[in-house]
Amino acid sequence: MKKILFICAALSITSVMLIGLFVFIEGYPIFTKVGFFNFVFGQKWSPSDNLYGIFPMICGTLATTLGALILGVPLSIFTAIFLSEYAPKKAERLITPAVELLAGIPSVIYGLFGMTMLVPLIREFQKAHPSTNQIQSGYSVLAASIILAIMISPTIINMAKDALKSVPNDFKEGSLSLGATKWQTTWHITLPAAKSGIIAGTVLGMGRAIGETMAVIMVAGNTVKFPDSIFSPIRTLTGNIAIEMAYAEAGTHTQALFGTGIILFIMIILTNIFASRIYRKDAAAK
């Protein structure tokens, strides 16, 4: 009995290793064919010309992720502060399920919303404010960042809220009894005490933004191109795999897509190890 249960429990770690191993085996040949450096820092992606450089896609992923963090983090932290410190019970009872539901909405729905609502809005804005040699399609870093900001907010809100709520009441009461206002207490006492939980939540949200596929493909335009403004269409690492896998022929092209997967896998695992480090340090300190 115990052995069977153990096998089931070991399945998750075995599968992480298997996933890493398989993606690596399938993708490794691309590193020997074009060279690791040329693959990661190559500027041109053109499978028909046998050119496999994913640097524009890495930049695309970083640009949309950064945008999502800039837009999403402040609002998420404010919402978390509101929920843990300021909200009356009634407001909390409304907002908490809303956050849960935001986390549960499928990414294609976000994508559909983005491509039919956000992208046309951005296109109108571009047409009203024409700039030099920009493609005025609306599919852009900006659209992807806004959608991702909404998608990662539940992760950040929940982690930050838990961190804020676990700050001992004595800390806050001490500050309040010294005559500090509620916001002064929140800003100088509660937030610093909850710092590592908030950062860990942000890093996890970042991981989600890096790994998101469908919503991003539907709004980013998917042109392989360096992002030079928030209005430029880009392709992300995840988008590269999802779009080209359907028609890639077995051989170098498929290997290059698996190679893209290796880079993505490494980015995500590093992000998460970083997050759990911060979190564990925090737990140990308490």
Place this chain on the structure above:
Amino acid sequence: MKPKTVENIMKIVLWTSGLATIAVLLMILAYIVSRGIGKLSVDFLTQSPRRMGMEGGVYPAIVGTVYFTLLTIAMAAPLGIAAAVYLTEYSKETFLVKSIRFGNDMLSAVPSIVFGLFGFAFFVTRLKSVTGGWSILSGALTGMLMILPVIIRNAEEAIKTVPREYKEASLALGATKEQTLIHVTLPTAMPGILTGVILGIGRIIGETAAFLLTLGGSILLPTSVFDPARTLAMHIYITAMEVGAMDMAFSAATVLIAVVLILNLLAHGISNRYSRFSSR
């Protein structure tokens, strides 16, 4: 600025961000539903798509979603619950158990497209003779790995909250450890376990990227687990991005939103009832 003024400004900022969350949610839902509800009808749910999904309904996608979800859960739930039982009842905090937990965390962090790549390389290509290549089975095996962490984590939490007295009373009456587990611990923890399973179903139903590479995306009605199929979420993506039939995509999205809402309510109902029981 005076502290009192800052306090008031921040109050407004915080209320605004809190309410913005609800506003964003309602805006997205209202927008999708208002554009999708017009074409929604019984025919839409029970007919097959015509002209690649430009017309007709979503029946095969609904059938595909149901078959596929049932198969995934049938594999993932027993494995996940067994894993949780091992982690809570049969093990100590050894290095091995810590690595299993760590593996679980990592598994839940792997992006869905990487699950797709793995499923494609392993289940679709290597195990083609068993799974039939792109098929419901290949997709379900991939999906199983994706939702294992959710099911394990929820089941673990649920089993941990079963009061010790329950188990001790059972053991004191002479029941074996296995009997106690099956007749006392698991039934008491069932609501929490079910919540995890429902969350898993939600994830499977909403997921697209991984299944684009493993499920095949066939528009035809699947007849066995070795047939390719498409889920509702995949159908939305394909009709919106490849066929360009936005009306159909919106209607399918409305159906999907309804399913997600129902699952959410279900999970809530279960955990509410559960917390009422445990507080008594």
